[in-house]
Amino acid sequence: GGRGPVNIEEMAAAIRAGNRTALARGITLIESTRPDHQEQAQALLAVLLEKTGKAVRIGLSGAPGVGKSTFTEALGSYLTGQGLKIAVLAIDPSSARTGGSILGDKTRMEELARDPNAFIRPSPSSGTLGGVARRTREAMLLCEAAGFDVVLIETVGVGQSETAVADMVDMFVLLLSPGGGDELQGIKRGIMELADLVVVNKADGDLLPAAKRAAIEYKTALHLMRPKSQHWLPEVRLASALKGEGLAEIWDTVCRYEEIMKETGTLEAQRADQALAWMWNELREGMMETLRTHQGTKSRLKALEGEVAAGKTTPTAAARSLLALLLRD
Amino acid sequence: GGRGPVNIEEMAAAIRAGNRTALARGITLIESTRPDHQEQAQALLAVLLEKTGKAVRIGLSGAPGVGKSTFTEALGSYLTGQGLKIAVLAIDPSSARTGGSILGDKTRMEELARDPNAFIRPSPSSGTLGGVARRTREAMLLCEAAGFDVVLIETVGVGQSETAVADMVDMFVLLLSPGGGDELQGIKRGIMELADLVVVNKADGDLLPAAKRAAIEYKTALHLMRPKSQHWLPEVRLASALKGEGLAEIWDTVCRYEEIMKETGTLEAQRADQALAWMWNELREGMMETLRTHQGTKSRLKALEGEVAAGKTTPTAAARSLLALLLRD
Numbered sequence: 028g029g030r031g032p033v034n035i036e037e038m039a040a041a042i043r044a045g046n047r048t049a050l051a052r053g054i055t056l057i058e059s060t061r062p063d064h065q066e067q068a069q070a071l072l073a074v075l076l077e078k079t080g081k082a083v084r085i086g087l088s089g090a091p092g093v094g095k096s097t098f099t100e101a102l103g104s105y106l107t108g109q110g111l112k113i114a115v116l117a118i119d120p121s122s123a124r125t126g127g128s129i130l131g132d133k134t135r136m137e138e139l140a141r142d143p144n145a146f147i148r149p150s151p152s153s154g155t156l157g158g159v160a161r162r163t164r165e166a167m168l169l170c171e172a173a174g175f176d177v178v179l180i181e182t183v184g185v186g187q188s189e190t191a192v193a194d195m196v197d198m199f200v201l202l203l204s205p206g207g208g209d210e211l212q213g214i215k216r217g218i219m220e221l222a223d224l225v226v227v228n229k230a231d232g233d234l235l236p237a238a239k240r241a242a243i244e245y246k247t248a249l250h251l252m253r254p255k256s257q258h259w260l261p262e263v264r265l266a267s268a269l270k271g272e273g274l275a276e277i278w279d280t281v282c283r284y285e286e287i288m289k290e291t292g293t294l295e296a297q298r299a300d301q302a303l304a305w306m307w308n309e310l311r312e313g314m315m316e317t318l319r320t321h322q323g324t325k326s327r328l329k330a331l332e333g334e335v336a337a338g339k340t341t342p343t344a345a346a347r348s349l350l351a352l353l354l355r356d
Numbered sequence: 357g358g359r360g361p362v363n364i365e366e367m368a369a370a371i372r373a374g375n376r377t378a379l380a381r382g383i384t385l386i387e388s389t390r391p392d393h394q395e396q397a398q399a400l401l402a403v404l405l406e407k408t409g410k411a412v413r414i415g416l417s418g419a420p421g422v423g424k425s426t427f428t429e430a431l432g433s434y435l436t437g438q439g440l441k442i443a444v445l446a447i448d449p450s451s452a453r454t455g456g457s458i459l460g461d462k463t464r465m466e467e468l469a470r471d472p473n474a475f476i477r478p479s480p481s482s483g484t485l486g487g488v489a490r491r492t493r494e495a496m497l498l499c500e501a502a503g504f505d506v507v508l509i510e511t512v513g514v515g516q517s518e519t520a521v522a523d524m525v526d527m528f529v530l531l532l533s534p535g536g537g538d539e540l541q542g543i544k545r546g547i548m549e550l551a552d553l554v555v556v557n558k559a560d561g562d563l564l565p566a567a568k569r570a571a572i573e574y575k576t577a578l579h580l581m582r583p584k585s586q587h588w589l590p591e592v593r594l595a596s597a598l599k600g601e602g603l604a605e606i607w608d609t610v611c612r613y614e615e616i617m618k619e620t621g622t623l624e625a626q627r628a629d630q631a632l633a634w635m636w637n638e639l640r641e642g643m644m645e646t647l648r649t650h651q652g653t654k655s656r657l658k659a660l661e662g663e664v665a666a667g668k669t670t671p672t673a674a675a676r677s678l679l680a681l682l683l684r685d
Contacts, residue, residue: 072670080667161672168670217546299665306664307644309675314643315636317683335635336628338409341401341497343490346638354646354682 033067039074042173047146050173054166058151072165075172080298082114082171082178083285086192088218089202094228095181098202098268100136105274106177107144113177114170115139118188119150120159146170157312160191164305167195193221194301197294198284200224203245205238219245220252222261224280231267238265258291259284317353324353362396368403371502376475379502383495387480401494404501409627411443411500411507412614415521417547418531423557424510427531427597429468434603435506436473442506443499444468447517448479449488475499486641489520493634496524522550523630526623527613529553532574534567549581551590553609560596567594587620588613646682653682 033056041049056068089095099115106113115136139145151162167178180196182188193199201222219225225245230238242263249261262280266273288294318324328349334340362385370378385397418424428444435442444465468474480491496507509525511517522528530551548554554574559567571592578590591609595602617623647653657678663669 069670069673069676073673076667076670165670165672298667302664302667302671303661306661306671306674309671310647310678311640311644313675313679314647315640317679318639318643332632332635335631338405338627338631341398341405341494342631342635343494343638344398344402345635346642347398349639350642350646 035067035070035074039071039172042071042075042169043078045174047173050146050169051148053169054148057165057169058162060154068165072168075169079168079171082167082175083281084167084196084198085177085179085281086182086189086196086199087179087202088182088189088192088199089228090204091183093202093204094268095202096136098226098228098266099179099181100139101266101268101271102274102277103136103139103145103179104142105271105278107139107142109278110144111176112144112146112174113179114146114148114167114173114175115179115181116148116163116166116170117150117181118156118159118163118192119183120154120156120188146173146175156187156191157308160188160195161305161309164195189218189221194304197288197297198223198281200226200281202226202228203241205229205234205241219248220255222249223255223259223284224261224277225249225263226266226273226277227263228266228268230265231270231272256288256293258287258293318349321353324349327352364396364399364403368400368501371400371404371498372407374503376502379475379498380477382498383477386494386498387491389483397494401497404498408497408500411496411504412610413496413525413527414506414508414610415511415518415525415528416508416531417511417518417521417528418557419533420512422531422533423597424531425465427555427557427595428508428510429465430595430597430600431603431606432465432468432474432508433471434600434607436468436471438607439473440505441473441475441503442508443475443477443496443502443504444508444510445477445492445495445499446479446510447485447488447492447521448512449483449485449517475502475504485516485520486637489517489524490634490638493524518547518550523633526617526626527552527610529555529610531555531557532570534558534563534570548577549584551578552584552588552613553590553606554578554592555595555602555606556592557595557597559594560599560601585617585622587616587622647678650682653678656681 033052038049038053042053053068053071056064056071059065059068087095087099089098103113103115136147140147148166151159154162163180167180170178178196180192182192189199199221201218201224203225205227225242227238227242227245230242242265246263249263252261254260264273264277264280266277285294288297318328331340331345331349335342335345362381367378367382371382382397382400385393385400388394388397416424416428418427432442432444465476469476477495480488483491492509496509499507507525509521511521518528528550530547530553532554534556554571556567556571556574559571571594575592578592581590583589593602593606593609595606614623617626647657660669660674660678664671664674
């Protein structure tokens with residue numbers, strides 16, 4: 028049984044026509060680890076590549092409990108209400124380990140999931156951060172080819188997944204709660220440095236005064252950091268995802284950012300840099316993978332690792348002998 | 357003219373006998389970029405490797421103006437006064453660019469430089485951070501083979517050189533001035549996180565009260581961070597390099613640290629991890645270097661970089677075609 032061979036041209040045409048089943052199947056192809064699927068996925072991307080690049084690419088991060096799903100649903104519904112099409116993807120390299128996953132529980136975005144102008148796809152559920160990031164980035168390209176105006180990529184506020192997301196989007200948004208200074212202690216400084224926009228969520232009811240104070244604190248913290256671009260100083264906005272407040276201002280900020288980045292040529296340069304950095308990552312990982320799996324080096328690598336750890340061979344000598352072995356045949 | 361071919365066995369014997377000229381020539385061999393020199397350097401290290409590993413390896417960092425040279429000289433003289441032999445190396449990847457260099461100006465450590473039980477070597481003055489770090493690490497091994505009890509590796513308080521140093525020493529010491537909180541703002545949080553010991557220098561005269569206040573602030577900041585080891589909480593000490601005060605307490609702390617790390621097996625594990633990480637770095641860099649210089653891939657790489665930057669090829673497809681090219685022949 029099973030489906031017949033994939034017709035890449037047909038699938039590409041269906042994706043371009045906005046067919047969601049074709050889009051979902053295309054992403055499944057991208058996520059597959061089967062070599063033949065990977066080849067088909069690359070062929071699909073090659074066909075669609077010239078149709079990509081038109082979406083606003085937004086990254087969204089925040090610690091668990093800050094209300095990321097509620098915020099995404101509120102912003103997504105606001106945008107579809109404005110006649111825009113939004114795709115929501117995710118990067119959560121821990122999902123394979125923990126079983127849980129951001130966006131995995133679709134009921135958390137019930138309303139948006141039913142919206143015909145929204146497309147939600149959970150994080151690829153296996154692989155290294157690098158692998159998960161590659162597949163999400165390629166899924167983003169498919170969403171662009173399918174005509175989505177906005178691609179929002181969620182990630183959890185832990186570890187290095189923020190950097191991976193920041194490296195594939197135009198604008199990185201950090202969602203914080205009204206906890207203020209106390210919370211700031213828990214957020215890695217490096218993650219604050221990635222933010223083009225900080226949104227203080229839960230700015231409603233009892234928490235409104237605290238949210239306002241937190242916004243001032245975050246603004247001060249941001250101003251102590253070196254801005255990522257000479258054309259944009261990171262901004263801080265208040266929002267209540269629960270009540271749907273602050274969304275227009277946030278979207279306005281995103282559009283203003285995108286416009287400035289486009290006008291100054293920064294957006295194009297940033298996307299070119301991101302693509303090149305991605306290529307070098309792929310090269311690096313591909314080479315390391317070859318080293319680990321290549322018949323000629325696999326056993327020698329293991330032996331040399333033991334010698335290096337025991338201080339019987341210098342790391343440099345070990346590396347040289349492995350490279351000679353790999354590149355000879 | 358020039359020197360005849362290097363006799364590795366003779367040089368190794370002279371280094372083991374503590375001959376400083378031989379040690380300096382060995383390090384020069386390590387620093388050379390000539391392929392034949394590099395091969396000789398690896399041969400020298402292979403001979404000496406079993407005589408390495410006995411020194412206490414200390415990293416020292418601090419912003420310009422904090423008094424690193426004066427502190428190093430004071431600590432070095434204190435240690436030679438205790439009958440110990442100390443080697444001082446440096447990592448400053450900017451020295452090639454700026455012409456200036458830490459330890460380059462030997463007059464800054466006049467007394468220590470004349471001390472027969474001290475050996476001072478400035479930073480390798482060219483190459484990437486990775487290259488400079490490798491050569492310093494290998495110079496450290498030669499110093500150990502030459503019988504030095506302590507190897508202190510200095511670096512400037514900017515960029516990623518701290519991480520490179522922390523990755524090759526047993527203990528990372530951060531030298532700070534009595535500026536306190538104001539200064540803390542300027543220090544990257546990541547660098548504080550590397551510290552096993554913080555020394556507040558210039559704790560003398562007018563500055564003593566400020567130094568004491570700063571020490572409390574730094575202690576608080578350190579306790580907010582996750583400790584690197586379950587066996588050691590980073591400590592804060594006061595010192596006056598100018599007056600030679602606090603050195604005995606600092607050395608006592610270093611010895612206590614080293615003892616705990618040894619007893620718990622942490623030191624051995626840490627050194628093994630460092631060596632393995634170093635080997636993987638060498639592999640990574642060696643492979644990237646091959647990719648850039650290999651006749652079969654050089655021109656194709658350039659063309660593909662252009663296509664990827666222009667969005668005409670996906671990074672994944674470009675990487676795959678380059679890897680196929682490199683590993684085929």
